[in-house]
Amino acid sequence: MLDPHDAQDPQDPLREMFRQAAASGQARAHAVPVARIAERARRAHRRRVAVAAGAACLVLAGGGVTAAALLSDAPTPVVPAVSPSPVAPSPGETTSPPLSSSTAPGTPTQDAPAGDPSATTTQPSGRVTTSPP
């Protein structure tokens, strides 16, 4: 009955069974209107476009963030060093910090030693001069 060699026979009972089965499914199937197919296709197209646009935005934003991060890693300019105080602290003076950095040029210092008749001023050049009373 089902010899593989007679597969091309149009009167093949197996072929007829296939056609009957397909016809039964075809008869019970109900096709949606083509307008719904078109609407679904347009919606899918809009979704694809939106996803592509979102992906492009993400790529651009990511590239921008990466570029900013790379640029911020460049070496920062070195701050000029502060000139050291010309008065070297004596080995015994360990508690008082140098005053040259906090004293405005040309102004008398406030912490002059008591009893010292002379006033000490700091010159713009950083030199300390003592003027007679």
Added chain:
Amino acid sequence: MTVEEFEAFYEQAVARLTGQLYVMLGDLHEAQDVVQEAFVKGWSRRRQLDRDGQPEAWIRTVAWRLAVSRWRFRRRTSDAWDRAGAPPPVEGPGPEYVVLIDALRDLPAQQRRTVTLHYLCDLSVEQIAGETGQSASTVKTHLVRGRVALADRLQPRNVEEDPGA
């Protein structure tokens, strides 16, 4: 292919393709879904359909691939349910029960597709090879084995139906 041509093609091919996919898949609702989905994809590729010159074969192939993807997804989902300890779904015989469809369900998917393309869509071995991407010898093997397997499965039913034969 213009919009009007696509609509005409849909009107005259959708029922036939649904019947073909029904035989291939063994499930009418599944066949309707994948055919509809394939037409949705085909709408966006109307020019490609026109260029290939075989829009029906394109829709059929896409529908089949969609069905295979769904099988794989369902199998993964089923595996996940099994791992979770949920009871497996029990499917009873559906109203679309047909002897041949039931017999075809026991065949491997690719064999079922090949046999259906040959016996229902009247495609030659070369045409089946072109549509499925298999070699001609593989198609022939599927046809022979499928026919023998169907003979084994259909013969007892025929004997039961016609005891005097």
